[in-house]
Amino acid sequence: MNDFKRETEYLLAPQLAACERVIRSGWYILGPEVLGFEREWGMQCGSPHVVGVGNGMDALEIGLRALAIGAGDEVITTPLTAFATVLAILRAGATPVLADIDSKTALLDLPSVERCLGPRTRAVMVVHLYGQAAPVDAFQALCGARNIHLIEDCAQAHGARWEGKPVGTFGAFAGWSFYPTKNLGALGDGGALSTGSESIAAAARQLRNYGQSVRYQHPVAGLNSRLDEMQAALLRVRIPHLQKWVGARREVARMYTDGIHHPDVRLLSIPPQAERHAHHLFVLTCDRRDALQSHLAERGVESLIHYPVPIHHQQPCRHLQRDPEGLCRAEQHAATCLSIPCHPFLKPEETQAVIDAVNSFPQSRA
Ligand SMILES: Cc1ncc(COP(=O)(O)O)c(C=O)c1O
The missing domain is CATH 3.40.640.10 (Type I PLP-dependent aspartate aminotransferase-like (Major domain))
Structure with a gap:
């Protein structure tokens, strides 16, 4: 990562x-x-x-x-x-x-x-x-x-x-x-x-x-x-070096956005006002997230989850007051999100290897 x-x-x-x-x-x-x-x-x-x-x-x-x-x-x-x-x-x-x-x-x-x-x-x-x-x-x-x-x-x-x-x-x-x-x-x-x-x-x-x-x-x-x-x-x-490094992250993200095409994998949306995205992490979502993570690991691609446990499920925060309508979108995201490598020193061929690994994930039958 x-x-x-x-x-x-x-x-x-x-x-x-x-x-x-x-x-x-x-x-x-x-x-x-x-x-x-x-x-x-x-x-x-x-x-x-x-x-x-x-x-x-x-x-x-x-x-x-x-x-x-x-x-x-x-x-x-x-x-x-x-x-x-x-x-x-x-x-x-x-x-x-x-x-x-x-x-x-x-x-x-x-x-x-x-x-x-x-x-x-x-x-x-x-x-x-x-x-x-x-x-x-x-x-x-x-x-x-x-x-x-x-x-x-x-x-x-x-x-x-x-x-x-x-x-x-x-x-x-x-x-x-x-x-x-x-x-x-x-x-x-x-x-x-x-x-x-x-x-x-x-x-x-x-x-x-x-x-x-x-x-x-x-x-x-x-x-x-x-x-x-x-x-x-x-x-x-x-x-x-910061602006150059952010530029390199953005180039990795551009390759991912252009190259990842999979019916079961979704990318987060970026409104035009947030156009200068600093891409600290590149996060996608997939209902079969754990299977996708294993598939990537088998192909030598590291991934992490940001964050698998939302704050209200952490022991010191279980009592916290929250939206009366609940926090189900945060729950859903935590259950489906996956971060793939995104850093300024990733080479184009390495980025392409990640794209190929994601795109080769077997599709769900549904
Ligand atoms: C969103 C966010 N807030 C706060 C922090 C805390 O920063 P630090 O680890 O330097 O205390 C982090 C770092 O992980 C973070 O990602």
Whole structure:
């Protein structure tokens, strides 16, 4: 699904130089590399303020806390996401409420979100899942009318745009993950919060560093969640390659979209406004998903499932409030989805081999 060895070869010299620079600097936490990264990532993702933190989950928790969203507050989100999205809401002390997905895109469904709204709703957290921008303008309108916050989980969407505008610039803040498999990955854990608001950024800077205002003064009880100098320096080497890598992912996706033709296999739809899909993952659906996965494995094609267990079936989340009409589209997607290899270092002949393997899956008799 990923080939880090190909990637490492390509970037070895500049990354070693960056590591050496940090080692020789003698400054390892919250120094010039983090400042440089925050400036450069802000320019890349179109946000005036970036705060480097320990990982993507902390970025969401810290942002929620910076908005003073906590105990007694509800945040509506999707049951089809990484567990970290919902765990961040729980860790902020707030209550996640789960809305269903749109089965054509697997993204949060607006009418379902509307059914979940209540007097305690403080925010809607959209997830730009698989690298596809959610319909943020519609969510912006809903949140504006209700005077609640829109929050963007951009962990899978570096380089994605909605109507030409980068994701992460539509809500109160965005959370980014630089987990190694992401479109922009570090060589360890890393994350960032981006925002157009100076006050949210200031609160996040305090929260990431024990809630410290000036040295040894802690007006709030924060976290220890600081992006370290080494990961910041490595990310600075990698940022200039992001657009090219997203372009390579898009080319893999184009080959899949043109080449996969099977009556039992469906592809997710991409509305024209989400045209700049960042293709973090390429996901198809098939009612006989497990048989398809075995068929691919027999032909040497790796695949994964994102996600086999929707959030409301995870032990700590079984009690969570949800759309009164249920979450059956998320259930259906979780039972049928399959991610096939999609990364910038996949060669055209390897992509073609995946297409051939999918197309040779025996058809159902029905
Ligand atoms: C949608 C989504 N949100 C949040 C996260 C959390 O990021 P991290 O692993 O950096 O904490 C991830 C990473 O898996 C993710 O995919």
